[in-house]
Amino acid sequence: MGEVNGFPMPILRDTRSSIDVVCLKVVKPEMFTGEHVWVQQPLDDTPMCLPLAEVELKGEFGHLITKAAVVSNKADKGRYPLGNRTQLLWKR
Numbered sequence: 001m002g003e004v005n006g007f008p009m010p011i012l013r014d015t016r017s018s019i020d021v022v023c024l025k026v027v028k029p030e031m032f033t034g035e036h037v038w039v040q041q042p043l044d045d046t047p048m049c050l051p052l053a054e055v056e057l058k059g060e061f062g063h064l065i066t067k068a069a070v071v072s073n074k075a076d077k078g079r080y081p082l083g084n085r086t087q088l089l090w091k092r
Helices: 086-092
Strands: 003-006 005-007 009-012 019-025 032-039 048-059 062-071 080-082
Touching: 019 048, 019 080, 032 062, 062 086
Parallel strands: 009 080, 019 062
Antiparallel strands: 003 005, 003 048, 032 048, 048 062
């Protein structure tokens, strides 16, 4: 268990994902970077353009600020999938 922007949430490693994904309900408007990424889910035929936001992660592993693609609240699974990009930041 960890924290994402101060919200308690399981932070799980997703080795198939290049970018982290976060639910809109834990992102404040000022956290949006103005950047966007195209994301394609394994079972979807078409990619989606999602906004990026800075997120603060805390847990047993330490503390880090990174960027994540923001999905709608109805897509919330109650966990934070940590992608390959953030994993590389942690190794530095």
